[in-house]
Structures are given as C-alpha cells and as structure tokens.
Amino acid sequence: MKIGIAVLGAGRWGVNLIRNFLEHPNSEVLAVVDPNRDALMAVQKQFNLHPSVILAADLSQVQELPGLDAVAIATPASTHYTLAATALQQAYHVLVEKPLALNLCEAIELCELAQKHQRQLFVDHTYLFHPAVDRGQRIIQQHQLGKLRYGYAQRTHFEPVRHDVDALWDLAVHDIAIFNTWLEQSPIQVSATGTVFPKSEVTSQSEEGINQEPGLADLVWVTLTYPDGFQAFIHLCWLNPDKQRRLTVVGSLGTLIFDEMLPETPLILQRGSSIRGGEEQNFWESAIPYGIASQRVPQPNTSIASRDILSLEQVEPLRRVCDRFLNCVQTNTPCPTSSGWGSVELIRILSALSKSLELGGQPLMLF
Structure with a gap:
C-alpha cells in the first residue's frame, strides 16, 4: 500500500x-x-x-x-x-x-x-545520506588517516539570505552533522564569533536579491572541540562571492577532502603526512591555501604519497x-x-554556539 x-x-x-x-x-x-x-x-x-x-x-x-x-x-x-x-x-x-x-x-x-x-x-x-559521507566514514573507521589531527570546513555563498535565522543556524548544521558522524562523537566545547554586516552595506546590494534583516550574523566562525582533543573549524558566510562546500579531516597518515563543488570528484583521499620539526601541522598554517587565515606564515614540509579520487555510488x-x-x-x-532525537543533539550544539556568539566567542562546555 x-x-x-x-x-x-x-x-x-x-x-x-x-x-x-x-x-x-x-x-x-x-x-x-x-x-x-x-x-x-x-x-x-x-x-x-x-x-x-x-x-x-x-x-x-x-x-x-x-x-x-x-x-x-x-x-x-x-x-x-x-x-x-x-x-x-x-x-x-x-x-x-x-x-x-x-x-x-x-x-x-x-x-x-x-x-x-x-x-x-x-x-x-x-x-548524512550523501554517498561521499558514507564512504568517508568508512575511510576514517578503517584508520586510513592514522591519528586524526584536526578538521576544517567552508560553507559560503553570496545568497540566498534567510530572514528568520542567521548563517549559523542556516549553514553550520550540515558540517557539524558530518564531523559528528565521521568522528562518531559529539563536541564537548564550542565557540563562535561572528559579524553582522552594517545594514547600509546589505541594502546597497538589494538589487542582487539580498534583503537581510538587521541583527542576524552573516559571517560566523565556529570552533568545535571533541572529547579526544580533535578540533574542527568552520567558516560560514552568506555574503561571500566564492561559493564553497568543502570539508576536510587531516590525520597523521593522510587527508580526506569532501568538496561538493567538484561533482565529478567530490571525495579525495591524500595519503601522506604534513610534518615539520616532528610536530603536527598547525591548522592556521594549513588554512592559508583555502583562504581561511589572512596572515602569511611559513608552510610546513608536506609529503603526499598519493592522491586518490574515491569512487562513489551514483544516487x-x-x-x-x-x-x-x-x-x-x-x-x-x-x-x-x-531521527528527531539525533537532531536534538545538533540543536543543543547550535544553541550553545549561539550563546557563545552572543558572548563574543566565549568557549562553552556542553557536558
């Protein structure tokens, strides 16, 4: 029936x-x-x-x-x-x-x-039903990345802009859900900072279809800290000319990259390490090529043994x-x-991030 x-x-x-x-x-x-x-x-x-x-x-x-x-x-x-x-x-x-x-x-x-x-x-x-997320979860569960170091994601575009929620509530849930699924854990500490662009700047772009209400954050930076010390950094923005849908997890043996803007090759596994002086690569240094950080710093010595485009189910x-x-x-x-209860956990995280945003980025414990 x-x-x-x-x-x-x-x-x-x-x-x-x-x-x-x-x-x-x-x-x-x-x-x-x-x-x-x-x-x-x-x-x-x-x-x-x-x-x-x-x-x-x-x-x-x-x-x-x-x-x-x-x-x-x-x-x-x-x-x-x-x-x-x-x-x-x-x-x-x-x-x-x-x-x-x-x-x-x-x-x-x-x-x-x-x-x-x-x-x-x-x-x-x-x-969570994307073939790339399924395959990525198996890669991590099989320890192909070695010891997980850190992760970062960019989810930005120029529009559409929502009128009832800010960029955090509109965009962050996707990347948080993927990180939680891949890591099989939830963050224990979160922080967020953001910017509400002046109303004059937003309304000046109204001819492009943007009509943002004042008071909602258009640009948000999120930091998630997990029980094992893994940290994930997420860049969210509604008013970014560069549309990005990219999430990366870096480990001691390789890096997993999910880039939705490359529909033919969305999931890439780079095998090799990024090490300098016996220490793991710093997130902000690795972020330079992707436009996450603004200041120039020395790049780490990087050894990439292979770069594999992973096949995915076409659905x-x-x-x-x-x-x-x-x-x-x-x-x-x-x-x-x-399930609904699974989504409750994500809303718990988003609520804490909103509070941190209100407090100017103060880190907040979840448990």
Missing part, C-alpha cells in the same frame, strides 16, 4: 521533495500546501499533477484528508515547530527540513509528541532520504541516522 504524503512548502526544497515522492513507487502525493498561490500553480504545471492532488494554502485544509499518512515540511525554519507539532498531534508521521526547531525545548517537545502518538519524526539532514542523497523516511513509516521504526 502506498503512503499518502502532503508536502508543506512549494519552494526550492519543497519542489525537490515533491519530485522524489512522485517518483517513488511506495508514496502518493495527495496534497501540496503553500500560502503562495503562484508557487502552487508553478508546481502543478511543472509536474503535471493529477487533478486529485489538492493544492491548499494551509495545513488545516488537508488535515482530514482520507489516506493521508505523513507530511513533509519544507518551510522557513521559524515555522517548523508549529507545523510539526500540529501534524504529530493529528497522528501523522513527519519529515521536516533542518533545523527541527529553533530552540532545544521545542525540539525535545516534538520528539516526545512523536513518542506519545507512536509516529516517526524524521529530520532531513540530507548530507541523489534526497532520494535516499525519502526512501528511508518511507521505510521508517512502513515499519514505524526510527531512523538511527536522522
């Missing part, structure tokens, strides 16, 4: 969800909900939706829809809690875009609601997300990769 789905949100990501659920043999799109009538008409035209598919402006218009089993939420982050809570209270399974909620208490409440109504709460952390990560969600609904069992 097919699972009846209502997709909430007909924007960029909602369209991708609609496409995947329409193509999946185990799901049936019964409704698309969006307050923007033009967006609904565009979706209807793009997918030539069957006349039976309901186009609605509000979730309340489809709550009693016969055959509806689950909702997929791809709306602004500030609406996730209310929509997910409403759906769970109506005993629907829920797939929700990241972040699950904008504060820890609301995230926990959603998980408890799912348990109470015995429904699945699945958070769309798409990168769309979101297709795997939708397939896993449908399987969780069919079996009514949680997904260990992307």
